[in-house]
Amino acid sequence: MVEITIRKRQREDAVITQRKFFKKTARGKVIKVIRERYLRDDVVCGIDGCRECYSTVGPLLPFNGALDHKLFPHGHFVLPDTNVFLAQMDLLESTLFTSPIILLQTVLEEVRHRSLPLYNRLKTLVKVDDKRTWIFYNEYRSETAVVREEDESPNDRNDRGIRKGTSWYNSHISVTRPTTRGQITPLPSVVLLTDDVANRLKAEKEGIPCLSVRKYVEGMPKASQLLDLLAATDSEALEPTVAAGGRGAIYEDYLPTGELAAGIKAGKLHQGHFNANQFNYLEGSVSVPAFEKRILLVGRENMNRSVDGDIVVVEVFDEKEWKAPADEVIDQEVTLKNDDVEDSDEEGDNNEAIVEERKALKTEEAARRAAEKQPTGRVVGIIKRNWRAYVCHIDSTSLTSSNATSLSQQTVFATPVSRLLPRIRMRTRQAPTLIGQKILVTIDKWDITSRYPEGHFVRALGKVESKEAEQESLLLEFDVPYRPFGKAILDCLPSEGEQWVVPPKSETSLEWRDREDLRDLNICSIDPPNCQDIDDALHARRLPNGNIEAGVHIADVSHFVLPDNPMDDEAASRGTTVYLVDKRIDMLPSLLGTNLCSLRPFVERLAFSVIWELSPGAEIVNVRFTKSVIASKFAFTYAEAQKRKDDLKLHDDLTESIRMLNTVAQKLKAGRMTAGALNLASPEVKIHLDSSESSDPIDVEQKEMLETNSLVEEFMLLANISVARKIQETFPQTAVLRRHLPPPSANFEKLQDILKKRKGLNLDVSSSGALAASLDKCLDPTEPAFNTLVRIMATRCMLSAEYFCSGSVSKETFGHYGLASPIYTHFTSPIRRYADVLAHRQLSAAISHTPLHASLHSKTHVERVLGVVNRRHRMAQMAGRASVEFYVGLALKARVEKSLKVHSGKVTEEAFVIRTFRNGLGVFVSKLGLEGLVTFKRETQFDAENYTFTIPVAETGDKDVTIAVFDKVVVSIDVEKDRNTQRGKVKMTLVSPIDSTAL
Amino acid sequence: MSSRIEILNDGGYRSDGRRQYELRDMTFDMSEQAGADGSAIIAHGLTQVLVSVFGPREAKMRSQTLHDRAIINVEVSIAPFSTGDRRKRARGDKRILEFASMIKATFEPVVQTSLHPRSQIDIFVHVLQQDGGVLQACINATTLALANAGVPLLDFVCAVTGGVHAAAPMLDLTTLEENDLPHVTVAVMPRTGRVTLVSMETRLHVDRFEEIFRLAGQAGSVLHKEMRAAVRERTKGVVDAMGSGLRTSDFAEDAMMDDT
Numbered sequence A: 001m002v003e004i005t006i007r008k009r010q011r012e013d014a015v016i017t018q019r020k021f022f023k024k025t026a027r028g029k030v031i032k033v034i035r036e037r038y039l040r041d042d043v044v045c046g047i048d049g050c051r052e053c054y055s056t057v058g059p060l061l062p063f064n065g066a067l068d069h070k071l072f073p074h075g076h077f078v079l080p081d082t083n084v085f086l087a088q089m090d091l092l093e094s095t096l097f098t099s100p101i102i103l104l105q106t107v108l109e110e111v112r113h114r115s116l117p118l119y120n121r122l123k124t125l126v127k128v129d130d131k132r133t134w135i136f137y138n139e140y141r142s143e144t145a146v147v148r149e150e151d152e153s154p155n156d157r158n159d160r161g162i163r164k165g166t167s168w169y170n171s172h173i174s175v176t177r178p179t180t181r182g183q184i185t186p187l188p189s190v191v192l193l194t195d196d197v198a199n200r201l202k203a204e205k206e207g208i209p210c211l212s213v214r215k216y217v218e219g220m221p222k223a224s225q226l227l228d229l230l231a232a233t234d235s236e237a238l239e240p241t242v243a244a245g246g247r248g249a250i251y252e253d254y255l256p257t258g259e260l261a262a263g264i265k266a267g268k269l270h271q272g273h274f275n276a277n278q279f280n281y282l283e284g285s286v287s288v289p290a291f292e293k294r295i296l297l298v299g300r301e302n303m304n305r306s307v308d309g310d311i312v313v314v315e316v317f318d319e320k321e322w323k324a325p326a327d328e329v330i331d332q333e334v335t336l337k338n339d340d341v342e343d344s345d346e347e348g349d350n351n352e353a354i355v356e357e358r359k360a361l362k363t364e365e366a367a368r369r370a371a372e373k374q375p376t377g378r379v380v381g382i383i384k385r386n387w388r389a390y391v392c393h394i395d396s397t398s399l400t401s402s403n404a405t406s407l408s409q410q411t412v413f414a415t416p417v418s419r420l421l422p423r424i425r426m427r428t429r430q431a432p433t434l435i436g437q438k439i440l441v442t443i444d445k446w447d448i449t450s451r452y453p454e455g456h457f458v459r460a461l462g463k464v465e466s467k468e469a470e471q472e473s474l475l476l477e478f479d480v481p482y483r484p485f486g487k488a489i490l491d492c493l494p495s496e497g498e499q500w501v502v503p504p505k506s507e508t509s510l511e512w513r514d515r516e517d518l519r520d521l522n523i524c525s526i527d528p529p530n531c532q533d534i535d536d537a538l539h540a541r542r543l544p545n546g547n548i549e550a551g552v553h554i555a556d557v558s559h560f561v562l563p564d565n566p567m568d569d570e571a572a573s574r575g576t577t578v579y580l581v582d583k584r585i586d587m588l589p590s591l592l593g594t595n596l597c598s599l600r601p602f603v604e605r606l607a608f609s610v611i612w613e614l615s616p617g618a619e620i621v622n623v624r625f626t627k628s629v630i631a632s633k634f635a636f637t638y639a640e641a642q643k644r645k646d647d648l649k650l651h652d653d654l655t656e657s658i659r660m661l662n663t664v665a666q667k668l669k670a671g672r673m674t675a676g677a678l679n680l681a682s683p684e685v686k687i688h689l690d691s692s693e694s695s696d697p698i699d700v701e702q703k704e705m706l707e708t709n710s711l712v713e714e715f716m717l718l719a720n721i722s723v724a725r726k727i728q729e730t731f732p733q734t735a736v737l738r739r740h741l742p743p744p745s746a747n748f749e750k751l752q753d754i755l756k757k758r759k760g761l762n763l764d765v766s767s768s769g770a771l772a773a774s775l776d777k778c779l780d781p782t783e784p785a786f787n788t789l790v791r792i793m794a795t796r797c798m799l800s801a802e803y804f805c806s807g808s809v810s811k812e813t814f815g816h817y818g819l820a821s822p823i824y825t826h827f828t829s830p831i832r833r834y835a836d837v838l839a840h841r842q843l844s845a846a847i848s849h850t851p852l853h854a855s856l857h858s859k860t861h862v863e864r865v866l867g868v869v870n871r872r873h874r875m876a877q878m879a880g881r882a883s884v885e886f887y888v889g890l891a892l893k894a895r896v897e898k899s900l901k902v903h904s905g906k907v908t909e910e911a912f913v914i915r916t917f918r919n920g921l922g923v924f925v926s927k928l929g930l931e932g933l934v935t936f937k938r939e940t941q942f943d944a945e946n947y948t949f950t951i952p953v954a955e956t957g958d959k960d961v962t963i964a965v966f967d968k969v970v971v972s973i974d975v976e977k978d979r980n981t982q983r984g985k986v987k988m989t990l991v992s993p994i995d996s997t998a999l
Numbered sequence B: 001m002s003s004r005i006e007i008l009n010d011g012g013y014r015s016d017g018r019r020q021y022e023l024r025d026m027t028f029d030m031s032e033q034a035g036a037d038g039s040a041i042i043a044h045g046l047t048q049v050l051v052s053v054f055g056p057r058e059a060k061m062r063s064q065t066l067h068d069r070a071i072i073n074v075e076v077s078i079a080p081f082s083t084g085d086r087r088k089r090a091r092g093d094k095r096i097l098e099f100a101s102m103i104k105a106t107f108e109p110v111v112q113t114s115l116h117p118r119s120q121i122d123i124f125v126h127v128l129q130q131d132g133g134v135l136q137a138c139i140n141a142t143t144l145a146l147a148n149a150g151v152p153l154l155d156f157v158c159a160v161t162g163g164v165h166a167a168a169p170m171l172d173l174t175t176l177e178e179n180d181l182p183h184v185t186v187a188v189m190p191r192t193g194r195v196t197l198v199s200m201e202t203r204l205h206v207d208r209f210e211e212i213f214r215l216a217g218q219a220g221s222v223l224h225k226e227m228r229a230a231v232r233e234r235t236k237g238v239v240d241a242m243g244s245g246l247r248t249s250d251f252a253e254d255a256m257m258d259d260t
């Protein structure tokens, strides 16, 4: 029995215990909020053996702290302020940093408000065993709680709270330590770590031990290694570059926060995510609700130190200053290749690289077209930085000394793998050894006087182009959690392990409780070849009344993954299984995915079944959901099932069942298409790893669509839709659903214009049905691939589908545009998608099988989980794509080398022009699913209105050659190693209609 | 918005510094209000409710009179300044009517109405400030006001809210907590252990429900002790003021005081 008590509050405490503040609601109403706070004396200090606190929970701080610091021979604890956690997380995370840490609640909450990623890292740090970190809830302890005073900023209030906490600890230690024979033994100190000079001065005045991070680290036993991990911060003049003295500001200061908020409120400023342009490093854009088109930011001054992903505040210029987006490819490595890392901040015409950059921008600007003008502006503030660790290479030309044994500190450029990111300046002593490696670099700050952001080295990943380094770098770059599952997680698996079987049917068996016995049904699975994780199986049979019973059986993952245990938490944070070419990062331990939850043939498995009664016309007469035990009769591949279906000699039950499913599926599909479902396309490249020795490890598998592919797809869609309806009905506030918003028509403008001008075709985007119909009409009798190409381009104009919580958006927006379904969810792949696990739990509760876990009743909880899942999904897709690109690059390189050796010829492929730039062409090699750029250095004529590109007679010596979007050309593909980054880079040149090598 | 505030942090503290099973500070003011036969202002943390009781008195409307017992009328009003958003609620507001009928239903089996046939008891509930647990405050204040008015009660009625945060139950929720958690209000009669009201506005897992139900019952006894002490104090004051022996027999606490 627990003890229930009443928390008494002292009347005179009211000032400190009540907080009044005003808050704006989502609808813009200002409301008054009063909260109270209960102060207590039982918040413990966490020091082992403290005679006052007697704490027993959790790993405690050692009695005398750490004794290995030069300045504190009698022992010490560190108490870092908020900025130390925000700026120096790499240092604190290092295994070499072993000092016991006191983490104040004030600091923890401030970190949480400032940066969620860092907050999550901090929470992990607290849990690491060999770190000794204690969270002290200072805001709830009566002696350490502080109240914001009048005229005091929230920041100052927190700083004061942190100082008060530090001083309390020091006095707490002194009053709780015994004195020996009246003599006070020397006591350990609690040291405030802060890089805020003003705060340090105040602390010193108050007699609180206090150091800057650098000073502190210098006194640590492993100082030399730890100093490299130190982030560049404002108050420590870490970077006294040559030009420091006369350094002028390159960028404008950001507006104060208050002014930003007021501006946004008044509609004068706009807030949104900054997106860098991957073709042009001098251009970015921000999408904001007030404008249909994105706001364009041209030039580095206007982008004002924004990094891709930051949430920024933009001021929009007068309409007469609006510009059109760039038509030119500007590559930062080419334009800025000569920028000197030491004096790159020097302004003026004596910096050649900058002159080059300005020139590029100017000529490029002149060419921008009036017709395509869109809102243009500049960044005036940052709401939130989304900086993290980036995978980079060291730019070898930026090294001042490449002497491998040199340990002198030098400033170098780190070039991120992603083209969306600026180069990062960093200081390191290890530069020569890091050349040719992939490394992880974090951005620390970006001052107005520095052209580039400044950062520090975190760790090396391995040699470039080695599969290991590239693999890890991909996972890091796309933030994929890939650590092996820990013991706590594996402990959640059934103890029988691989030997687990469905127990014999009995009244008392837990597994058989409320489960239907479907073992006798003719259930089979149909999957791609070599499929190990079979998460779905099907059956069909004729009912006596002439109707058809069809069933979809999904692995009962929620039977094994129980809510709120370590395995569930991990799956929720992974969100999805990630497929790279050479590696699969599972969402759940493989025991489940490939065995217990794989609906293998000839064994009994637990399933969650959706069973319909369908009329011969494929209309749903009835649907029911049940947990079941099944025994699949066969595991087909698509091709095998197809063959069996087509074999007219066969009339066994299983074959008939497949035929019945197929007939129904065709009707279902026809119904969907009538409703306006889209048939989209995206390039699919298949990589055959096993043949890596052969000359041609890549191959575009023209995904052959058999009837059986479509059969499985239709039934999965039907199951997802039926489940979506059921859970939405039962849990209207918190059902886990998936939707696809209709794309804004502006997204199609350009494609519509191109199609009209180049091919005289109309694209009707008024509804998904109209779009589907007009896409069908986009045909070129001479070029069968043309339709697919248009579909690929149309797909890029779409928004992406997303998971959402049904109570969080209005019902009108539930629809799935691409599938033309009014409601949808994911239910059919719970092994590899977390949203499906949640849908399983909700469905299970909806049929009263398992009560719903409290968290799935909470809208905020569901929203939070789905937010993570959505992000993980996006990242997983990008990681998968990047992995394919890497292998395509490797394979191409092999092919080019071989081709040169054998017949000293080049690798050439047919390609379609998909974009025209002022100085180049964007082409798509459909056979390889590869997109590339052909650039021209010599004079060309570019007609932006008509999407054509003319190489004049003067250059060809023969006649004008005009190339337009959708033209078929032949390109030669080469892979060259980028001289600076050591990265394999696909280079394309035109072979036909004209050889562009010399151009 | 609330996702930025932790409902229950790793240290086991709630956002206002309480632990899971700690109830908020409670105050009672049972001084006389103009005209009322009994009244009480109760505060649970920042939630504050005033209840005035008139009667038992002769029923005003013949048509409503019952010949064998007294009738109970409950009227609820919510001060516009009681919440941050200053929303005006009309008397006929559905939610207010619902509140009134819940309070009425809670007390009908507790008030010994048969002792006062053909009369009526009017209960005016005035919500002064809201920070969660409004229903619990209304019920607790009504108990005190009825006792203060000398209305014979079978037992005290003590109410408390309980909710669950990710499987962790907690008691006496603030508005912030109520907005985020499934919760129930449970009213118990501590002497008999009987439950007179369960009000649930959100779905709750059945296992969790049992747990909260049990906890709320226990919390009811804790509340009971406090409320009883407050009534005793008040009785003592009244007795002192009026001279001994007067009206004390009317006080129904006698019956309730002997339990422990």
Ligand SMILES: [Zn+2]
Pocket: A044, A045, A046, A047, A050, A051, A052, A053, A054, A172, A176
């Ligand atoms: Zn202590």
